[in-house]
Structures are given as structure tokens and as C-alpha cells.
Amino acid sequence: MGTEQTEQADALLGELKRQAVGRLTVFLGAAPGVGKTYAMLARARELHRQRVDVVVGIVETHGRSETQALVEGLPLLPRKKVAYQGRQLEEMDLDGLLVRKPAIALVDELAHRNAPGSRHERRWQDVEELLDAGIDVYTTVNIQHLESVNDVVHQITGVRVGETVPDAVFERLRDIRLVDLPARELIERLNQGKVYLPEQAAQALQAFFSPSNLTALRELAMQTVAEYVDVDLREKRAARGLEGIAIQRHVLIAIDGRGHSEYLVRAGAKIAERRGAPWSAVTVDTGRSASAALHADDVRRATSAPDGAARDEQRRLLEIDKAFALARNLGGETAVLHNSDVTQALLDAAAARGARSIVIGRTRERPIARIFNRTLTQQLLQRGARYELTIVGAPQVRQRSLRLPDIAGESLARRDLLLILAISAGATGTAALAERFLGLQDLSLVFLVAVILVASRTRMTSAVVTAALCFLSYDFFFIEPRFTFLIGAQRGVATVLLFLAAALIAGRLASRLRMQVVALRAANIHAMAMQNLGRKLAKAADLGQVITAGASVLESTLNARAWMRINGETGPSASAEHLTEKDLVAADWTRQHGQSSGRYTDTLSNSAWWFLPVRSDKDTLGVVGLRFPSGVGRLSFEERRLAESMAEDIGQAALRTRLVSELEVARVTGETERLRSALLSSVSHDLRSPLSSMIGAADSLARYGKDMGPEDRHSLLETIHVEGERLDRYIQNLLDMTRLGQQGLMLTRDWIGVDELVGSASRRLQRYEPGARIEHEIPPDLPPIHVHPALVEQALFNVMENAAKFSPPGETVRVRVRRTEDDRLLIDVSDRGPGIPEAERRRIFDMFYSVERGDRGRQGTGLGLTIVQGIVGAHMGSVEALPGPEGRGTTIRLTLPWGGYANQEAKENGMPE
Amino acid sequence: MGCPNETNPGAAAAQVLIVDDEPQIRKFIDISLRSQGYATLLAATGQEGLTLLACKGADLVVLDLGLPDKDGKDVLRELRQWSRVPVIVLTVRSDEGEKVTLLDAGANDYVTKPFGIEELMARIRAFLRTATAGAEDGPVYDDGVLRIDLARREVSVRGQIVTLARKEFSLLSLLARQPGRLVTQTQILKEMWGPTHAEDVHYLRILVGKLRQKLGDDASNPCYIATEPGVGLRFTVRERDGMAGSR
Numbered sequence A: 001m002g003t004e005q006t007e008q009a010d011a012l013l014g015e016l017k018r019q020a021v022g023r024l025t026v027f028l029g030a031a032p033g034v035g036k037t038y039a040m041l042a043r044a045r046e047l048h049r050q051r052v053d054v055v056v057g058i059v060e061t062h063g064r065s066e067t068q069a070l071v072e073g074l075p076l077l078p079r080k081k082v083a084y085q086g087r088q089l090e091e092m093d094l095d096g097l098l099v100r101k102p103a104i105a106l107v108d109e110l111a112h113r114n115a116p117g118s119r120h121e122r123r124w125q126d127v128e129e130l131l132d133a134g135i136d137v138y139t140t141v142n143i144q145h146l147e148s149v150n151d152v153v154h155q156i157t158g159v160r161v162g163e164t165v166p167d168a169v170f171e172r173l174r175d176i177r178l179v180d181l182p183a184r185e186l187i188e189r190l191n192q193g194k195v196y197l198p199e200q201a202a203q204a205l206q207a208f209f210s211p212s213n214l215t216a217l218r219e220l221a222m223q224t225v226a227e228y229v230d231v232d233l234r235e236k237r238a239a240r241g242l243e244g245i246a247i248q249r250h251v252l253i254a255i256d257g258r259g260h261s262e263y264l265v266r267a268g269a270k271i272a273e274r275r276g277a278p279w280s281a282v283t284v285d286t287g288r289s290a291s292a293a294l295h296a297d298d299v300r301r302a303t304s305a306p307d308g309a310a311r312d313e314q315r316r317l318l319e320i321d322k323a324f325a326l327a328r329n330l331g332g333e334t335a336v337l338h339n340s341d342v343t344q345a346l347l348d349a350a351a352a353r354g355a356r357s358i359v360i361g362r363t364r365e366r367p368i369a370r371i372f373n374r375t376l377t378q379q380l381l382q383r384g385a386r387y388e389l390t391i392v393g394a395p396q397v398r399q400r401s402l403r404l405p406d407i408a409g410e411s412l413a414r415r416d417l418l419l420i421l422a423i424s425a426g427a428t429g430t431a432a433l434a435e436r437f438l439g440l441q442d443l444s445l446v447f448l449v450a451v452i453l454v455a456s457r458t459r460m461t462s463a464v465v466t467a468a469l470c471f472l473s474y475d476f477f478f479i480e481p482r483f484t485f486l487i488g489a490q491r492g493v494a495t496v497l498l499f500l501a502a503a504l505i506a507g508r509l510a511s512r513l514r515m516q517v518v519a520l521r522a523a524n525i526h527a528m529a530m531q532n533l534g535r536k537l538a539k540a541a542d543l544g545q546v547i548t549a550g551a552s553v554l555e556s557t558l559n560a561r562a563w564m565r566i567n568g569e570t571g572p573s574a575s576a577e578h579l580t581e582k583d584l585v586a587a588d589w590t591r592q593h594g595q596s597s598g599r600y601t602d603t604l605s606n607s608a609w610w611f612l613p614v615r616s617d618k619d620t621l622g623v624v625g626l627r628f629p630s631g632v633g634r635l636s637f638e639e640r641r642l643a644e645s646m647a648e649d650i651g652q653a654a655l656r657t658r659l660v661s662e663l664e665v666a667r668v669t670g671e672t673e674r675l676r677s678a679l680l681s682s683v684s685h686d687l688r689s690p691l692s693s694m695i696g697a698a699d700s701l702a703r704y705g706k707d708m709g710p711e712d713r714h715s716l717l718e719t720i721h722v723e724g725e726r727l728d729r730y731i732q733n734l735l736d737m738t739r740l741g742q743q744g745l746m747l748t749r750d751w752i753g754v755d756e757l758v759g760s761a762s763r764r765l766q767r768y769e770p771g772a773r774i775e776h777e778i779p780p781d782l783p784p785i786h787v788h789p790a791l792v793e794q795a796l797f798n799v800m801e802n803a804a805k806f807s808p809p810g811e812t813v814r815v816r817v818r819r820t821e822d823d824r825l826l827i828d829v830s831d832r833g834p835g836i837p838e839a840e841r842r843r844i845f846d847m848f849y850s851v852e853r854g855d856r857g858r859q860g861t862g863l864g865l866t867i868v869q870g871i872v873g874a875h876m877g878s879v880e881a882l883p884g885p886e887g888r889g890t891t892i893r894l895t896l897p898w899g900g901y902a903n904q905e906a907k908e909n910g911m912p913e
Numbered sequence B: 001m002g003c004p005n006e007t008n009p010g011a012a013a014a015q016v017l018i019v020d021d022e023p024q025i026r027k028f029i030d031i032s033l034r035s036q037g038y039a040t041l042l043a044a045t046g047q048e049g050l051t052l053l054a055c056k057g058a059d060l061v062v063l064d065l066g067l068p069d070k071d072g073k074d075v076l077r078e079l080r081q082w083s084r085v086p087v088i089v090l091t092v093r094s095d096e097g098e099k100v101t102l103l104d105a106g107a108n109d110y111v112t113k114p115f116g117i118e119e120l121m122a123r124i125r126a127f128l129r130t131a132t133a134g135a136e137d138g139p140v141y142d143d144g145v146l147r148i149d150l151a152r153r154e155v156s157v158r159g160q161i162v163t164l165a166r167k168e169f170s171l172l173s174l175l176a177r178q179p180g181r182l183v184t185q186t187q188i189l190k191e192m193w194g195p196t197h198a199e200d201v202h203y204l205r206i207l208v209g210k211l212r213q214k215l216g217d218d219a220s221n222p223c224y225i226a227t228e229p230g231v232g233l234r235f236t237v238r239e240r241d242g243m244a245g246s247r
Helices: A004-020 A036-049 A065-071 A094-100 A123-132 A147-157 A167-172 A183-191 A199-208 A211-239 A261-275 A296-304 A308-329 A342-353 A367-371 A376-383 A395-402 A404-410 A414-434 A440-457 A460-478 A490-539 A543-558 A581-593 A637-707 A710-741 A754-768 A789-806 A864-874 A902-909 B023-035 B046-056 B072-080 B096-104 B117-133 B166-176 B185-193 B201-215
Strands: A024-029 A054-058 A080-084 A087-091 A104-107 A136-142 A173-179 A250-254 A279-285 A333-338 A355-361 A388-392 A561-566 A569-571 A610-615 A620-627 A750-752 A773-777 A785-787 A812-819 A824-830 A878-883 A890-897 B015-019 B039-043 B060-064 B087-091 B109-112 B140-142 B146-149 B154-157 B160-162 B182-184 B225-228 B232-235
Touching (some): A024 A036, A024 A167, A024 A211, A036 A054, A036 A065, A036 A173, A094 A123, A123 A136, A147 A261, A167 A173, A183 A211, A250 A261, A250 A342, A261 A279, A261 A308, A261 A355, A279 A342, A333 A342, A342 A355, A355 A376, A376 A388, A414 A440, A414 A460, A460 A490, A490 A543, A490 A637, A543 A561, A543 A569, A543 A637, A561 A637, A581 A610, A610 A637, A620 A637, A637 A710, A637 B023, A637 B117, A710 B023, A754 A773, A754 A789, A754 A812, A785 A789, A789 A812, A789 A864, A789 A890, A864 A878, B015 B046, B023 B117, B039 B046, B046 B060, B046 B072, B060 B072, B072 B096, B087 B117, B096 B109, B166 B201, B166 B232, B185 B232, B201 B225
Parallel strands (some): A279 A333, A355 A388, A773 A812, B015 B039, B015 B060, B060 B087
Antiparallel strands (some): A080 A087, A561 A569, A610 A620, A750 A785, B140 B146, B146 B154, B182 B232
16 A cells, blocks of 8 residues: 655656656647647747747648648648548648657647547547656637537537547647637637538537537536646645655446446446546456357357347447457556456456445345345445445446346347256156155245256256246146145245245355356456466576467467567567568567557557557567457457466566576586686696796896895895796796696507606605605506596696695605406505595596685696696596595596507406505 | 704894795795895794794794695784784785785785895885884984985985975885885875875875975876775885985
8 A cells, every 4th residue: 555655756757757758738628720830830939939849740720821820930740641542631741740749749739639640549648648758838728629528529419529639649748728708709700610620520610519518518628637736736736745645545447338338437437537537447357258258259259140249248348348449548457357246256356456435336136135125236335344335326227227127038049948948847846756756835846856957057047037937837837726826824925935935045055156157257267367378488598498488378278370470580480471560560560669569459459469568567578469260359358358468477487588688698608607717726826926936036136136145146046947847837837827727638659657747746745845755655566548648747747736736744645556357557646734524525626726716825826627627538537635544645547548558468467466 | 943053043134934835936935045144934834933933032024924734814813912023025916906805904115026136125124124113213314315214304416405395295204214114095085184094195295296396206107105905105215326325
């Protein structure tokens, strides 16, 4: 529920939005001819004089010279010529205006219907696009074109105005100006021929201009302006935090599609508008009707074979559809609730939306239901005590009410009737047979079963008819006196009445159960379709798969061809072939504006495809196109809703794949970055150490050499030499690493004795670490090994150098060479250092591992063991870290295959170990 | 570890303790210092260094940060709990934030590896000199060009008296009192403006600019007041004419 602060924030945001996008100034009149266009042009001229960038988008002067005179001198946008059925029509050049992007555009006649083939069906849609583009718009409209007063105008004048403008356009309203003219003067102008009327409508409109009509319309116009001023004031006050509206007062409008749904929506919207409250229109699907099944095929089957109840149901759904479309136009939300209990569904929906008011139509008052307090109104009053209930009566309702008696009959399908008759007859027969064994009272049970049977298969009305039939049959055939409808004994009266009551209650319960099942199934189909989509999307690893999976589910569920484009990726290609240039324009429009277009919409509706936006939280990711078979003239609300929900899920999945790939890139970048910084710190730390010694020693010699003894001088020179070699080794390591890393390491194998390898590495180590003590254990008579000698020696040296570094002074490094049973060479290098915790034994071979441990680590690039691993790996061998002998220190074990025919030779010699 | 007796603590020679795990670095510092008449003590680990300092004492410690047994900063902190001996830190890190941390942890100065021996030697001299100079009075600095008489608050360049504002003089004297030594920005700010202004480095920048101008010093190639970016200021001793200040 909205708190005071959120209310205020919303209001402020609304205010900001008003400032960021273009704003609308409406010149409102009560009737044609009051001078709206004139007033608008006069205002525009004034602005033009003040050097405001005003452009005339379109203004109809209807040849009136005074109006024409006002247009002159104002910048005029050339009109666009549209060819339609051999005629040249002129329309406003929307794109030209968007490109020109003036500060203010004059667009006459907001309610105008554009020539077929234009981008939008209606001019107010053009205006919305202009406003979106940040262009302020001045426009004119007559009161009767306003959607929310459409019914009132109809009631006043008897003329139904077709070209209405949704009130939602007025959300961007900056200013509303009433252009007023007393009725008498208007009629005078009309008589002087100063008012332009389309020729074909002139006759019809004459009646429109009666003084009483004009007075009423004028009043309506004034009221409307007053209301908008009110709303405006309230919003501004709220934006400044002057007046916090304590609670969100949502208005819930319940419609049932039985003749006055649109009227209800308008009335409810007006109530909400006056209160500045959000609102929604809902309908409850009780599962009562077969066509409530959501599957598109079912609906279509019902359409193709419209008879009796089905046709009626179809009409009802159509009305709900239209009412919902109207609700969306007026700025409300729409929802279908699934529940067999209408009252409960409405109360739940009201609670979920934080509604305070529920608007319902006057329901058909069934006398019996009223007695039992079962009408919707009564139930809502009883169970929804905390809600304000507005009951709206509509003229149409009376007509419908008159037909009430035949509703039961009409809605009984032939099939149902047959079922009722058959079961009633069957029950009578069974009862006749059973009469010999059962008592009179027990016979009623047979009829009761019949009623429940019917109720569980059809609907309440059938159950009631069955109950009545069975009641009559029971009375007629079995109650004394027989074969009359008279009832003799008082006991008999009690029996039949109790039977009737029981039959009605049981029938009602059974039919309600069935309705619930049907409603559940209907909701299930939606849920299952969504679940199916979710499952398929979950498996999709990239955008292409999301598109393929999404399209296949859309196609199978909605029985239509699907195509989509998300983040520039399109698919499936089979559908793409069916898209024409025209369709792609609509797709682009949807992508840009985040609103649906094409077939079944008002925008670019000559496309054969219906395009829906694929949205993420804030922006439009792409577009889904659906092409239904050409026979499908309209989409049910459920189909729309399903498609929209699916598009939303596809958008989420697309977003997910994008995030995943972004994460992956970030991870790889992070890893590379980590390696790079490790390398940098390794280079700076480990290359600088020998450099520091060399620079320091050389500098010392240069500056203080003359003060030193020859021994010291020699010692410093030695430092320079030793450290220079150390530096060379580091650089060699880095180079080796690069070579290993690039997979470009070429092995030049040669025969060499293992003892030679160990000896060479030891000698080299002794040079660098004169203090190191090395102990060898090499079995005699080992055959030579076929390896790249220099590389293996380097690997061995690296391992031994490492061991020497970690050995405490005075401790020995042990090198133990063995030959295994399966002819592999094992070289164990053990130190008596601090050892390596088990968890880290694998990691020591990672590049720069020692560096990552920080400055405290011994010198060494941390590359040494990685290089060992690379070299040994190139020889198909392995290297591992083990605990040292007697559990102290570490043993690094190199395992190398002997290579070549050495195996053969070794076997012949029968070498031990 | 016991106290090795490899050095000869001569009564006159200042004793320098070198703690570094790199034998080659230890060696050349040792040789250079000895050639200049200092006595040296050598340690390869932090613990060894602390033990040596405790047993034999030293007039100055050269401490490497990358020690195998414990972090140089920890050694520094431990040392500072019981000794005020000047410590020059050897570091490979060139991040000035790190240097400030080190100075805060108790180091008196630092040298970044790789370094020339003369750089280290100048630092060592700066500390060992003031250790003796501080004992005498009559604080006059004169290198032939710049002459600062701290007692009489008189500054002259090439014989010309330069008039300094009060703050300018106190900054110059603060630096010149410890020639060759690094004085951190925080130290200067605290001393001159009080602890509440320890962060207001811009005061200092303006003041140093003015002071350099009056002394005819060039910020890009300073003769007297050198900036260690992000760390502090150092009064450079002009060696050509020697120190006339210590009588």
C-alpha cells in the first residue's frame, strides 16, 4: 500500500515527466463552430511574435477567410499526400514534424481519423508520438469526442459519436482552455453558414444543434474543464507535499459482459478520475462456460459453430474484450480472475490492489436468490463490509432484464436438454422398478442421484430443470393419488418438498464443484503454457536458443507463426521469410516505442503480423511478431494476455543470457587482470632484487672503491656477477613460460643419463647457492632416457632450487631417483622446510602462486614450478607435491615415461627397480 | 638466537644494523658502510635483527621490508615499542600511500629499491649527523649561498637578507633543523597549524611555493626544499660547500 511519501514521489515524478516530454494544450469546445481553431491560431500568433518556435502541423481552415488570415505568416508544415482508393487525401506529415522538431506544434482536430495506410489509425496517436518526442502540442477537440463522456453525450443528444479520444491522452495535459460561445450565438453562426459541417453528416448533425443539446453540451464541457483543473491542482499540491493523500484509493470495476460493460467502465473511470485514484476493470471467469477454456482452438471452434449458448457466450466475451480495450485506453488496468465464487474473487482482487471502492452494475435480480441473500450485491455488502460499493444502473440493463425469464431456456443447449430428459426418464424408470423393494421415501434418493448426475455434468440451470422434472415425475407417478399432481397424505407433502430442497442444494453444490474444476483447468492451461515456456527457456544458454525456444512454444501454444528480434538477433529464419517491408516497419515501431503494433492494434494495422514489445525492467529489448491464420479476426483477451506474458518471460530470459555472457566476460577479464598484475608485481619484485644488488654493488665500488680493501672490492664484483646470472635465470624463466604458454614448445629429444641430468642441475645449484647441501640416491646402471635434455635439466634445477630455498640452513636436499615396475622414471626432491599444507599442494603449480602470498614469500617469480609442470607435461610426465620423508618438509615428485625403446632395453637387462 | 660477536663496536664509529634477507644486498651495504668508517651489524631475518638490536644496540637501522619470517612493518612496530633508534626502510614498493603508512608506523625515512649507495649514505649521514649536531647549539646553516641563522631568525641568499613571513620562516626552520631528513606532510601540518589541520595539504603547497620563490629555488629542480610527492618535504643539504653550521 502506498505511503504518503511514495504518493508524493509519484506525483513529483509525474511532474518531472511532464516537464521532460512534450506537453499538451487542449482547446476544448462544446460543439463545432465555437472557434477553437481560431483561438488556437490566435494564441500561436502571439507566441510566434515572441519568437517561440511554433509550427502549424495541420490546421483545417475549411475555407474560412478569418481563420485563413490567422494561418498566414505562421511557419507551415507541408502536408503529406496519401493515395487511397484513387483519391488523394492530405494528412499531417508526422515524420516531417518529428524531424523539424519545433517547440510547439499545432495539430487541429484531435479526434480525426487518419487515412488508411497512415502510421496510426487516429490523430491522437500521432499527437502522443509528438509528445513522446518532446514536442509541445496545441490541439483542438470537441467535448463529445472525449471517451469518458461518450455515454453522457449519447444520452443527451441521441447521437453516438464514433471517433472518441481516450482520456489517457490528457495525462500529459499542461493546459485545458475552454472555448466558449453561448448556444444562441452558435446557432446564429450556424444559420449564417459560418460553421463548417461535413456534407454527408450535415443532415444528421442538424438535430445535434438544438438549443437544449448545445446548452447541455456546454455545461458538460465546463464540468470537464473544471474537473481537469481540479486534478491538475491536486497533483501540483501533492508534488509540493502540501497534501499527502493518506491511502491509495484504488477503484475496482467489475464487469460481466452482459450488456453494459463499457458503460460501467466509463462510469467507474470517471469516479476514479475525480478521486485521482488508480483503477482497474476486472471480470470473473467462473468456468461456467465451455468457451472459457483458454485454448485458442476452443475459442475458434466456438466461433466457427456459433449456436445457442455458445453464440451468446461469444457475444459476452466480445463485450468484455471491448470493455477491456476501452479500460486500457482510459488508463486503467485489466484482469481476468479465475474463481467459481464471484464475490470472493472480487474481494480478493480488491484486497490485492488495495481498493476501497468496488463498482458493479445492477445485477439481474433473481427473486429466489434475493430471498436467500445470494445476489452479488447482497453478498458483497455482507462479506465486503469495508468496501464502498457503487452500483451503477444502465439503460440497457432494463432491456436485458425483460428477457430474464427465457435466459434459462436460451442458455440450455440442445445437448443438455436431451441429457436432462434422458436422465429424468431413466430415473423414473429405475424408480418404478425399485418401487417393489424400496419405500416411498427411499425412491426420492433415486431422483436425487439423477439431479446430482446432471449437475456434475452441466450447469446449475440444467440441475434446476432436472430437479423440477424429477419432482414432478416423483409426484405424478409415485405419490398417492397416483397419476395426478395432487398430494394426498401430509407425509407425502413433506417428502416431496424435502426432496425438492435436497435436490436443489445438492445440484447446486455439484454444479459449483464442476465450475471450479473448469475454472481451475482454464487457469491451468495458462499456467502450463507458461511453465512449458519457462522450462524451455531455462535450458537456453544463449540468445539464439532463447529465440528458438520462445518461438517454438509461442507457435505451438497460440497456433500462430512466431518471429522475434531481440538485441539485434532475429529468428527463426523460417518465419522471417514471411515478413514484408511493411511488417518490418511495424516491428521497428514496436521496438522503438515499446508498444504493440500491427494487426489487432490501432497502429500500422495493415500489417499481417501482430508485434509485441519484449521488455526488460526498464527498456525494450526487442520485439515478438505473431501471425495468426487469416481467419482469426480478433484475439480473445486470454490469447492476448498469454502472448504478452510469454513475451515478458522471453524478455527476462534474454536479459538473463545477456547478464550471463557479461558475467563471463567480466570473469575472464578479471582473471586476465589478476594474472597481469601478478606478473607485474612479480617482475617488479623479483627482477628488482638482483638489480638492486647489482646497482648497489656497482655504485659502492665506483664511489668508495678507493676506501676498500681488495677483498671487499672483489666481493662486490662477484655480487654483480652472481646477481646478473640470477637476473638472467629469471628472464629465462619468463621466456620459457611464454613459450610454454603459447604451445610452441618443440621437444628436441636426445639420449641422456639420469645421473648426468641430476649432476648438472646440482652443479648449477651449487654455484648459485653455495651453502646448499645436496644428497643423491641414484640406482646404478639406469638406462639412458630419451628426453629434451636441456629442458628436463631446467625442470630438475627449478625443483631443486626451490627445495634449497625452503631448506633451513644446514639441512640437506635429497634427490632420490627410482625406476617403477611399469617403466617410469621417478625423481623425488625432498626438503626439510616448513612443508606445504595439503590444501595448497595443488596450487603451488599455479602461475605466480608464490607471488600471491605477498611480499613475505621467498624470492622467486612463482613461475618455477609452473615451468616444471609445463616441461614435464610436454614429455607426457607429471609432477606432484607430497609430504616429505618422515612427515617433514616437502617432496616434489617428477614422473617421466622412459620414452623410446629404452623399455625394451631395460627389460632385457632385467633391471631391479 | 644469541648475540653474535662479529662486529667491533668501536667507541667512536657509529654502528648501523642492516636487516635484509638478500645476502648480496646485505653485503654491498656492509662493505660500503665499513669503507666509510661505520661499524655494521648484519641480520638476515626480522627476529635476528631485533635480537641484535636488543643485545648490541645500534645508532641506525636499515630495514628491508620483504623479510622471510615476518613483515617488515611488524618488525618496525615491535622495534618502536622499546627503541627510538632512527630506521631507514628499504622497499620495492613505490606506492606513496604505502610510504606514508610506513612513516606512520615509525620509520624515519625510506629508500626505494633499486637505489644508488650514495642515496642511502646521504640518508644515513643525515640521521647520524643530527644525532650529534643536536647536542650542540648555535644552529646556523650556511652553504655559501644560503645562510640560515635560526637563533636570530635571519635568512640570506648570496649575502642578501630575505624577509620571510612568520609561517614561511617556521617552515624553513622546521626543515633545516633536520637537514636531509624527510619530514612528512602530516608532521609539518600538525606542527605549524595544529592537529585539526593535519589534512589541509593545500596550505602547505601554497606556503612552500612562496618560500621557494623567496629563496630563489626552482620547484622542478629544487636545490633546498625537495618534494617527495604525496609523502613530504626534505631539506637538501648542499654538499659542495660543506656544513658550516656545525661548529
